[in-house]
Amino acid sequence: MEKLIKKTYVAKEKDIKRNWYLIDAEGKILGRLATKIAVILRGKHKSIYTPHIDTGDGVIVINASKIKVTGKKLKEKLYRFHSGYPGGLKEIPLEKLLSKRPEKVLRLAVKRMIPNNPLGRRMLKKLKIYPEKIHPHQGLKPEKLEV
Numbered sequence: 001m002e003k004l005i006k007k008t009y010v011a012k013e014k015d016i017k018r019n020w021y022l023i024d025a026e027g028k029i030l031g032r033l034a035t036k037i038a039v040i041l042r043g044k045h046k047s048i049y050t051p052h053i054d055t056g057d058g059v060i061v062i063n064a065s066k067i068k069v070t071g072k073k074l075k076e077k078l079y080r081f082h083s084g085y086p087g088g089l090k091e092i093p094l095e096k097l098l099s100k101r102p103e104k105v106l107r108l109a110v111k112r113m114i115p116n117n118p119l120g121r122r123m124l125k126k127l128k129i130y131p132e133k134i135h136p137h138q139g140l141k142p143e144k145l146e147v
Contacts, residue, residue, distance in 0.1 A: 009048070011053050015061050016054075016055050018057055018107075018140070019057045019058070019124075020060060020137070021059050021143050022142035024061075025067050026063040027030060028068065028147060034110045037059050037061070037110050038110050039116060040125045041055060041058075041110070042056050048129075054123055058126040058140070060128045060142050061127070063132065064105075064120065064130060067098070067105070067106060069094065074098070075095060078091045078092065079108070098122050101132065107129055
């Protein structure tokens with residue numbers, strides 16, 4: 001009697017077809033937008049998803065300066081950075097960071113949702129964020145994605 005053996009599919013580099021998506025962040029909520037971007041970067045929206053292989057697509061985000069947050073996060077949420085030296089802790093409220101570097105807020109949100117290893121760093125390189133509507137990636141022919 002023969003046993004039926006089911007094999008797990010593992011994506012090969014030649015099977016991966018990368019697309020680029022353009023997302024307009026105007027009026028979108030930070031966390032919800034970041035989760036959608038993280039799913040696309042990891043490739044979880046594809047049927048060939050393999051956890052240890054980068055099967056994801058590239059994402060271009062425009063209008064990052066017009067992202068919204070809910071509740072009291074603008075005043076109360078703090079981003080902490082440490083220089084590595086004694087007394088080197090810096091705390092910046094979300095409101096101040098959004099006004100100075102809105103692309104950093106979105107990048108940090110997405111970065112914390114993908115693996116913290118070399119694979120995650122490779123995925124994050126496919127994320128391009130711009131505070132305004134203008135971006136230099138028309139050559140990639142990104143398809144507009146509604147989030």
